[in-house]
Amino acid sequence: MAARIGISKSQVIDAAEEILTEKGKLEEVSLSQVAHKTGIRVQSLYAHVDGMNGLRREIALRSLEQLTNTVTEAAVGRSGLTAVEAILQAQLTFALTRPGSFAATIHPPGDDQELLDAIAAVQRPLDLVLERLEVVDPERTHWTRLVLSSIYGFSLLHRDAQLTLPVASEDSANHLIRVLISQLEAITPDSG
DSSP states (O other): OOOOTOHHHHHHHHHHHHHHHHHHOOGGGOOHHHHHHHOOOOOHHHTSSSSHHHHHHHHHHHHHHHHOOOOOOHHHHHOHHHHHHHHHHHHHHHHOOOHHHHHOOOOOOOOOHHHHHHHHHHHHHHHHHHHHTTOTTTHHHHHHHHHHHHHHHHHHHTTTTTTOOSHHHHHHHHHHHHHHHHHHHHGGGGGG
């Protein structure tokens, strides 16, 4: 079916992103909500996206691009552990302030080259710094998985208001970054 005149794929993704920001959870974004927001029928969305899976892919690509811009900007002009700290802080802030978009970045790429490239772009600033710090595998992979797991888990707990102990969650977020940096220092050859 042809799309309504004047509605573009970008507008469809914009609408989905607005709903995601409002709801905070990717699983709460539906084709019917996007159709309603754009003023077209659900069937007409298929001219722009391949169903719900296609919509989630597009949201993932958009979110990955935004996260790439965020971490790249944080890394500019910094090096070493200072750069790593800035990148992690930027990533955590993105995750806390845009939990739905951050969750959308965790999208299995399979053999989708566009998604693989977008994921690599997010990782590139950190990879460059870790390379200069001479952090190699398997420690490098373990540490980057630790970072992703920590930030993703913390952001979900924060989003769902599960961090109920009396210490401010912002203080815990800062502590999380310090712990990750200290773990990195422990595996960095130059830190000894």
